[in-house]
Amino acid sequence: MKKQKSYTVDEATKVLEHFCAYQERCHKEVEQKLYDLQMIPEAKEKIILHLLQHNFLNEERFAKAFVRGKFSIKKWGKIKIVNELKFKNISSYNIKTALKEINEEEYFSTLQKIAKKKMSLIREPNAFKKKNKLVTFLISKGYESELIYKIVNTLI
Incomplete structure (x- = not known):
């Protein structure tokens, strides 16, 4: 069995600075990484505080x-x-x-594009079943049902 390397607080801080600099991270991901590095609670707190103060974690x-x-x-x-x-x-x-980062018009037009593209891929002769498959797909993508029905009803 491979023995896991143990880290000092400074080493773990550097590892997590790199981890956060590479890509935006949330607290949960950072805490999981600290858990994986087997850091003690006091060290975890110190490292998270450091990451927050130096704007690695926001x-x-x-x-x-x-x-x-x-x-x-x-x-x-x-x-x-x-x-x-x-x-x-x-x-x-x-x-x-x-x-608020999502532009409402862009949101609606993206939903329309996805619906049209999926519509052309659904090989279903029955209009009701076709509509149902399209609605199910759009709901699985996480769109609001009132928007979905507004668009689907214009397509079918």
């Missing part, structure tokens, strides 16, 4: 980057984004602030 910045990324790259809807942020223990205030 929950609001993380939430905004997360929202922009998941919407523009993965084309997720707000519901799915909010659920993921809640899972990462992001505060309601930061979630609300981060959602």
Whole structure:
């Protein structure tokens, strides 16, 4: 069995500075990393405080980057984004602030594009079943049902 390397507080701080500099992180991810490094609670607190003071760790910045990324790259809807942020223990205030990163017109037009693209891929002769498959897909992407029905009803 491989013995895990033990870290001093300074070494662990450097590891986590790199971890946070590479990509935006939330507190939960940092705490998991500290747990993986087997740091004691006092060391964890000291390191997290250091990361916060030196702006390596910023929950609001993380939430905004997360929202922009998941919407523009993965084309997720707000519901799915909010659920993921809640899972990462992001505060309601930061979630609300981060959602402002999404332009409403862009949000609606992205949903339309996804719906049209998926519509062309669904090989279902029955219009009702086709509509149902499309709605189910869009809900799984995390879009709001009232927007989905507004768009789906114009397509089918």
